[in-house]
Amino acid sequence: MFTWNPWHGCRKFSEGCENCYMYYLDKTRGNDGSKIYKVKTNFYLPVARSRDKAYKVPAGTQVHVCLTSDFFLEEADKWREECWQMMKTRQDLEFFLITKRANRIRECLPPDWGDSGYPNVTLTITAENQKRADERIPILLAVPAAHKGVMVAPFIAPVNLETYLASAKIEFVYADGENYEGTRPLHYEWVKSLSEQCARHKVPFEFFGTGNVFVKDGREYHICKAYQRIQAARSNLSFPPSDPATLPRMNPRCATCPRNAQCNGCRNCGKCKF
Numbered sequence: 001m002f003t004w005n006p007w008h009g010c011r012k013f014s015e016g017c018e019n020c021y022m023y024y025l026d027k028t029r030g031n032d033g034s035k036i037y038k039v040k041t042n043f044y045l046p047v048a049r050s051r052d053k054a055y056k057v058p059a060g061t062q063v064h065v066c067l068t069s070d071f072f073l074e075e076a077d078k079w080r081e082e083c084w085q086m087m088k089t090r091q092d093l094e095f096f097l098i099t100k101r102a103n104r105i106r107e108c109l110p111p112d113w114g115d116s117g118y119p120n121v122t123l124t125i126t127a128e129n130q131k132r133a134d135e136r137i138p139i140l141l142a143v144p145a146a147h148k149g150v151m152v153a154p155f156i157a158p159v160n161l162e163t164y165l166a167s168a169k170i171e172f173v174y175a176d177g178e179n180y181e182g183t184r185p186l187h188y189e190w191v192k193s194l195s196e197q198c199a200r201h202k203v204p205f206e207f208f209g210t211g212n213v214f215v216k217d218g219r220e221y222h223i224c225k226a227y228q229r230i231q232a233a234r235s236n237l238s239f240p241p242s243d244p245a246t247l248p249r250m251n252p253r254c255a256t257c258p259r260n261a262q263c264n265g266c267r268n269c270g271k272c273k274f
Contacts, residue, residue, distance in 0.1 A: 001062045004095075006043045006083050007076050009036035010069045013100045016128030016154050019182030022068045036075045043079070046086045046093060059092035071097045072104040084110040091120050098124045098151060102136035105143050115144050122147035122171070129157035137164045147171055154178035154211065158190045165201040172204045176232075177211015179225050188216035188235070195237045205239040207232045 011034060012020060023033035046063065048056045057063065065071055071080070087095050088110075095118075099105065102125045109117075117123070123145045127133035133150075140148055141164065148169055152159050153176040164170060175194060177186035191207055198205035209228035214221045223231055233242040 001064060002045070002057050003067050004042065004045045004063050004065050005039055005068045006045075006066070007036060007038050007073075007079055008068045009033055010073060011036075011075075013070070014128065014132055015156065016100065016126060016132070019154070019178055019180065019184070021180040021182075024180040036069065036073065038079055043082075044086070046090045055090070057090070057093060060094075062094045062096060064096045064098070066098065070099050070101055072099045072101040072108050074104070077108070080108060081110065087118060087121055088112075091118075093120060095121045096124060096149075097121060098126060100126050100132075100136070102139040105139065109143075113144065117145040117147075119146045121145070122149055124149040124151055124174075126151045126153055127159065128152070128154055130159050133159050133161060133164070137161070137170075141167055141169050149173065151175075152194065153208075154182060154184065155186045155190060156184045158187075159194060160197065161194065162197050162200075165197060165203050168201075170203055172206065173198050174206045174208055176208040177214060177228065179209065179212050179228060182211065183213050184211075185213040185215045185220065186211045188214070191235070191237050195239050199239045203239075205237075206242075207235060207237045210235075 009026075009032075010017075010020070010022065012018070012023075020033065026033040046055075046057055050056050065083075069076070071083075087093075105123065123140060123143065125136045125140045127136055127150060133152075137150060140150075149172045150161065150164070150170055151174040153174065155175050155177055161170075161173065165173075173194065175191060178184045195205050195207065210221070210223050210231045211228060212223060212225075214223055214231070232238075
């Protein structure tokens with residue numbers, strides 16, 4: 001998987017943005033997350049080539065777009081057309097676009113999008129609660145696209161997607177709790193309900209992380225970032241269940257590592273200086 005951030009920075013848009021991880025990470029570096037700018041060193045990543053003329057991003061790669069911004073941000077209107085062209089050029093890549101701005105999707109599509117969209121582009125909306133799900137998912141379902149998904153993140157309130165899953169237009173649902181500076185709790189029962197909804201409609205569901213605060217059986221657990229994906233996998237709430245072999249391993253030192261608020265599990269990167 002590759003991450004492609006052609007621009008950086010965003011404006012907070014709804015309840016889920018309150019404790020935005022990008023704002024937090026920018027703050028730790030002395031930067032302002034609300035400053036929106038084109039990332040010149042990364043803008044042409046999909047079509048960049050190495051010295052041997054081969055593409056730096058190999059064929060068959062999943063490319064997640066604008067994880068430190070929003071692809072349909074108004075301030076990015078002047079850059080988006082060129083990005084669409086790169087996606088069309090690289091038909092051998094899978095591009096995943098994630099947005100809270102569902103209301104802008106249709107007006108920002110390229111002229112040659114057609115009746116089913118680019119076959120290598122997936123449109124995914126985030127919905128942090130029922131209000132935003134009911135606001136954004138109908139818009140997503142009405143937009144022509146080859147692939148559509150929903151990300152419930154940060155998962156800050158119960159969500160029922162039964163009606164939308166019944167449309168058979170949603171290919172997957174992801175869920176994650178609030179992390180970094182966020183402390184709004186994620187309840188086990190909310191995740192279990194969403195997992196069961198997806199299972200009933202045979203829609204893949206991936207529970208990515210518990211968030212910093214996870215509540216189960218009335219007990220509140222505070223879980224550092226390094227353990228959140230591991231604990232989510234151990235819950236067996238994904239559908240189909242997660243493959244343990246794909247998860248990062250944990251070391252005893254992770255519990256006291258100063259980087260455990262940002263780490264996704266130990267991969268011996270060396271940054272923790274142990």
